[in-house]
Amino acid sequence: MTSLTVVVPAYNESDGLREFQRRIAAVFDGLDLDCRVLYVDDGSRDDTYAVMESLRAADPRVSTLRLSRNFGKELALTAGLDHADADAVVVIDADLQDPPELIGQFVQKWREGFDVVYGTRASRAGETWIKKWTSTAFYRVMERMTDLPIPRDTGDFRLMSRRAIDALKLLRERQRFMKGLFTWVGFPQTSIVYDRDPRFAGDSKWNYWRLWNFALEGITSFSSIPLRLATYVGIFSAVIAFVFAIWVFAKALLFGDPVRGYPSLMVVVLFLGGLQLMALGMIGEYLGRTYVEAKQRPLYLIDRFHPAQTVRVD
Structure with a gap:
């Protein structure tokens, strides 16, 4: 039976995990696939891992991975992809800004022959105009400074085929800008446009200082x-x-x-x-x-x- 694993990196996201699991379980019930979800705890300081374990005890489709400390989202995501043994893998954040209900559409595009199906944001609810403007400016700068066609207004929310994941696992650089790596591996790719929701619970871990360093990471990783x-x-x-x-x-x-x-x-x-x-x-x-x-x-x-x-x- 064809399998699907959803990788969910999380850092201090205990307040929203149960709602996320409820919605992802409903999505799984509507798919004719062997579905699993892999929660990756990136060294959380709250009870995120305890909530993950309670979800695993309640649903046999849940697996958990805990890192030894906080390594950052890019490496937590890498750890999840390394341990996702499935025909297709979906990457999604735990804050429910990206709706899990779109996964069915991702799967449909995958079955049509696309190796990477990514979500493109038409709107971004719950974010300040400064953050929206700086995000838009970053993607435009990356587009002009690199030869890599990184899609505009696109985050980590995407589905990847097995061969795309295997290609990505060959890239073991320490300074990782995953959006660029997702594009670098190539293969047929397409997008699905959606409206991004506000966070379900908690606060964003991405302040402007971290976003600035993230932008530097992306530029220096893919442009000289x-x-x-x-x-x-x-x-x-x-x-x-x-x-x-x-x-x-x-x-x-x-x-x-x-x-x-x-x-x-x-x-x-x-x-x-x-x-x-x-x-x-x-x-x-x-x-x-x-x-x-x-x-x-x-x-x-x-x-x-x-x-x-x-x-x-x-």
Whole structure:
């Protein structure tokens, strides 16, 4: 029998897990598939894992995986995909902003021959205009800075076929931008447009500082344009400085040099110093990522893994 596993990474999501399980169980009951759900606890500090275990005790289709600490959503998601043994895998957040009821439509597209079916957000309820604007700007910047056609207004909510998952598992980089990796593996992909709901419970774990770092992660993972930009800015600044030097020299020859210009000198020095520090910062971002990759540490460590009780029938 064809199988489907839904991977749900969660960090401090105990308030909404029972409602999520109720809705996902109703979806499973309407599918002619061997369905399972894998909850991944990313080192939660509340009773998220205890709730997951209670759900596993009540439904044999539930499996749980607990990481040894908080590794971040990207690595928690990777851990879930590594342990999802099914013909198709759906990735969805536990906050119920992405409706589980769309999974049936994802499955239909998969059966039509698509290896990746992702949800594209037509609207995003419950989010501030600043967050919506910055999200839109990020996707536009990524689109222009990389050769990778990362879909606009698309999160992690998607279905992937077995061969897409197997291809994704070959990519073991430590600094992971999953939206880019999902696109990088290729294979036939399509989208389903939907309206995103507000969170069912709790607060978002993504503050603006984390979102900024996430954006840097995405850009530096799939684009070297910042390094080229530093080069171009350096060349442009050198040309401007050379022209300015010629002007100063000519002015001194023609009109003398009465020892003036301290403010303008400080402006030029600070401006060029700032450009140099910016370029060094860009280089440092890439160097730091190379350093992390060179250490070859495991992507994550598992505390406990309890597989579902459902037996797959071929």
